[in-house]
Amino acid sequence: MSISPPPSPTPNPACLGIYDSGVGGLTVLRELRQQLPDVPMHYVADTAHAPYGERQPDYIIQRSLIVAEHLISAGARVLVVACNTATAHAIAALRQRWPELPIVGTEPGIKPAVAASRNGRIGVMATPSTIASARFADLIARHAGAAQVFSQPCPGLVALIERGELNTPALTALLTELCRPLIEAEVDTVLMGCTHYPLVQPVLQQVLGDEVKLLNIESAVAQQAAKQWHALGLGHQAAAIPTLQTTGSAEALTRFVQQAFAWPLQAQTLQV
C-alpha cells in the first residue's frame, strides 16, 4: 500500500474546509460559525453535480476527491464533509488519500435517536444513496439495538430545496407523500439524515405532527470539527467572513444564503 504524503503547506492561511453537494452543508456552516466565530472557513457547494444522493458511489468519490483537493490547496487544515451521502460513500477514500488530515464526517445520529425515542420506533429520512450504503446498514447494526428503524429514501427533495422551495405547496405535497410510511409506522422520532433537510424543518414538523421529535446532527458535527481545529493549536484568528464557492451559479447561491440565513455574503464561481 502506498502512503500518501501529508497535505502540503500552502501559502493560503489555515482554514476549515467544508463541502456539500449544494446548500445543505450550510446548515453545518451555520453551527460552525456559532461555535468557531473567529476561524476562517471556506465552503464549497458542488451544485453542478448535485444531487449526490441520486448518483453512483464512484461519481460521489471522484467529486469528493476533486473538491477536497481544491479545499486543501486553499488552506484547509480540517475538512468537514457536510453531507451524509458523501460521508457514506467517500470518507474512506478521502482518509486514504490524506491520512494526516483531520476529516469530520456527517452521519445520521442513530444513537441519539434511540435514546430520544419512547416507543422504540425511529424514522430516518435520507437520500436514496445514503440509505443504500453499506455504512448506513452498519450504523443501524451497531447502534439501533432493540429499536426498529424505518428508513425513508427521499428522491426529489434535495432538488426542491436547491431551487429555494423551502415553503411551497410542491414541498408540502412531496413531504406529505414521503412521510406517509413513517406516520403509518407510528414512529415517534425522525432523524434528518441529510444536511439539506433542516432547511425545511418547519414544514416537515407540520407534516409529521407536533408529537414527533425531529433530530439533526449538524451541531454535533460542528462540535467534532471544533475539537479537531483546537487540537491543531493554531490559536485565534481575526473575526472571519466565510468564503463561499459553488460549481453552479454564484448568483443563485448568494441569493440563497440571503434568503435562508440572512447572510450578506457574496458567493464565487468555482471551476473544478
Ligand code: DGL
Ligand atoms: N446534503 C447531502 C446529504 O447530507 C445531500 C445531498 C444530495 O443528494 O446531493 O446527504
